[in-house]
Amino acid sequence: METEQTLLLIFVAFLAAKLGSEIMERARLPSMMGEIMAGIVLGPTIFNLITADAEFFDVLAQLGATFLLFTVGMETKISELKKVGLVATSVAVLGVVTPFVVGYYVSMFLFSSTIEAMFVATALVATSVGITARVLEDLGMIHTLEAKIIIGAAVVDDILGMIVLTLVSGIAKGDLTTFNVAVVVGEAVCFIAIVTILGTRVVKYASGKRNVHSDRTVNGAWAVHYSTGAFRRDSWLDRLTQKQAPFVIILVVIFGLSALASFVGLAAIIGAFFAGLIFSDTKETYELEQKFEPLNVFLVPFFFVAIGARVALGSSSDIIPFAIILTVVAILTKLVGCSLGAMTRGERTAMIVGAGMVPRGEVGIVIAMIGLSMGTIGLSTYSIIILVSIATTLYTPFLIKTVVKAEAKNKR
Amino acid sequence: METEQTLLLIFVAFLAAKLGSEIMERARLPSMMGEIMAGIVLGPTIFNLITADAEFFDVLAQLGATFLLFTVGMETKISELKKVGLVATSVAVLGVVTPFVVGYYVSMFLFSSTIEAMFVATALVATSVGITARVLEDLGMIHTLEAKIIIGAAVVDDILGMIVLTLVSGIAKGDLTTFNVAVVVGEAVCFIAIVTILGTRVVKYASGKRNVHSDRTVNGAWAVHYSTGAFRRDSWLDRLTQKQAPFVIILVVIFGLSALASFVGLAAIIGAFFAGLIFSDTKETYELEQKFEPLNVFLVPFFFVAIGARVALGSSSDIIPFAIILTVVAILTKLVGCSLGAMTRGERTAMIVGAGMVPRGEVGIVIAMIGLSMGTIGLSTYSIIILVSIATTLYTPFLIKTVVKAEAKNKR
Secondary structure (H helix, E strand, O other), X not given: OOHHHHHHHHXXXXXXXXXXXXXXXXXXXXXXXXXXXXXXXXXXXXXXXXXXXXXXXXXXXXXXXXXXXXXXXXXXXXXXXXXXHHHHXXXXXXXXXXXXXXXXXXXXXXXXXXXXXXXXXXXXXXXXXXXXXXXXXXXXXXXXHHHHHHHHHHHHHHHHHHHHHHHHHHHHHOOOOHHHHHHHHHHXXXXXXXXXXXXXXXXXXXXXXXXXOOOOOHHHXXXXXXXXXXXXXXXXXXXXXXXXXXXXXXXXXXXXXXXXXXHOOOOHHHHHHHHHHHOHHHOOOOOHHHHHHHHHHHHHHHHHHHHHOOOOOOOOXXXXXXXXXXXXXXXXXXXXXXXXXOHHHOHHHHHHHHHHOOOOHHHHHHHHHHHHHHOOOXXXXXXHHHHHHHHHHHHHHHHHHXXXXXXXXXXX | OOHHHHXXXXXXXXXHHHHHHHHHHHOOOOHHHHHHHHHHHHOOOOOOOOOOOOHHHHHHXXXXXXXXXXXXXXXXXXXXXXXXXXXXXXXXXXXXXXXXXXXXXXXXXXXXXXXXXXXXXXXXXXXXXHHHHHHHHHOOXXXXXXXXXXXXXXXXXXXXXXXXXXXXXHXXXXXXXXXXXXXXXXXXXXXXXXXXXXXXXXXXXXXXXXXXXXXXXXXXXXXXXXXXOEEOOOOHHHHOXXXXXXXXXXXXXXXXHHHHHHHOOOOHHHHHHHHHHHOHXXXXXXXXXXXXXXXXXXXXXXXXXXXXXXXXXXXXXXXXXXXXXXXXXXXXXXXXHXXXXXXXXXXXXXXXXXXXXXXXXXXXXXXXXXXXXXXXOOHHHHHHHHHHHHHHHHHHHHHHHHHHHHHHHHHO
């Protein structure tokens, strides 16, 4: 693709996304919906500007998702996540089993082959933590208890979803072994355990456990604190001659962990989330929020535009009824399953968590793409999954709002 | 390309670039040299990780160059540029004529065809304002008189270089007409005139000519200043509900002008430079330096890595003597030509300006790519131009340092 076209596409996509989000915000709706709409308008359905050959567009989308999830991780404390660990796990487990089982039986009626039905059910298992996080942020709920449970559950969901995908792909390819499954599970668990435990310690050490208000030494020399009666080594991050050294190191860690997560089979953005998690204690020290905001403002819209651009309605109006049925199944199964999982925290929390787990977003789309490339599902089934993923995503903000309002009414 | 590979490549390239720049800075050399070296190491010559099919990598490089040039433009005032307009133009003209004429006659000895020699001469005409700006920044000279002249001359050079390219391509294709040349020149001049004059006015109006210390109104409502006895409309930029609205608008303008510059045949980054120029008065108001720094830290390295990754030495050791001869020609012709153009400002300034105009950078590479795709030059000539572009780029920091030191000695 020529430079002119590339730049024009970036210009048009960014402008459309921001116009869309401006319109949505004025209508008091989450701005991310406007960005997805912009993607639908620019995609194959209407203007056909963002096509599958614009590989770079997916990379920009990936970068956007990476920085979005890093920011979400940065706003989350490990201690808080641990507190909701049990309930998040039960939300995730019930939120995986319910859509899979119900999805499978419904799909058996809709599709011809068992394996195709299994794949559709797998796509219904997905939860897009990126979408959910942005919706919660747009609604000003990112620091609530519900948000912690949802984000924790979405991470566990990603691991469980990966296991389901391994099982189903194994059945499809006929090479399913206990060993394969054990490797997948083992890698994911090791990744998370090592990153959380080791990562937090390394960051603490490297940042010299510095206090926000501690004196900064120029060029990061050894800082001697006689007052505390001890020689304390100042952050080695500050000893790099590099301009903006801590920020650079954090960027390196983000991409290192994203690539690593991706290699052990997790979503790459889960790696970015954990990078955010281990740096969450140093966010004031290095002014991370101010530094990552421009990256988010510039890159995150591409993530949502790319999701919208996956919709290709033109050729496939006959699939709409199927998509509607599966969308209803997708919404109800997550809502019921996840709410049940969080029932111990009261009805209001349970309902909000259930609603927050509904969006399939890009994870559903990725599973559809895998199924298509394996030859397990056909093009029409692929389109159905895409539509379900987008529909659940666009419906979630309304659902959360409705739940919050209804529960507020109940209280009175 | 798969997500894992993409992320791994981003991780490796970013890490290598920052390691390279850390090493260079410790050796008191410009960090950009380390980034180009990283590109050479990761490119086809050694690890072959960054190849021509990684289209997304070029887009990241393009984004890096865009933000780099916007920042340079933002640090430049139009009034200052006007002051050096005449001398910058004479630097550019002599810096185009000398390398073209000398380059053409030398190439006639080295290459078989007249048209190939013309193309090589055209590549020698290029000056990379991106490289020059970064070198000046690395050396802490960006706010000097010499820097203004160099940047002004580099912009004029881009226009003249484009005219030369149109002429030479026209001769090669056999469809050279006065009309073609007039259109190219007209478009470029109109672009610059309209952007500078109209752009500055619109920005002034839109930002409400606000003072840095003026009160900010929440949600950007109409601000009534009774104290001044007049109704004054507050910035409409502040009336958008959008988060970070001014920053978003500026991003839109950057990509709009880059795409536009690219369509009228100028380098896209010239558009970004002019975007910076028209916002240079509002940089404090909107804290633009703080907002663009993270984007620069993250994206600019890809620009330099991509330049380094263009080197493909392996197959072509026989072209080295040709490359050395042309590198010497490239350095001497710019140094002499541009210094002559700036003689009116004293010998020291003239020498520094001459040295600063030497790097061909990505502009030389782009011209080589055009020649190759037109079939005007062969693969070996292409490789020679790439080597000359990189060699002049890597040599420039040494040259500037030598000149500055020698002139300091002369003074004493």
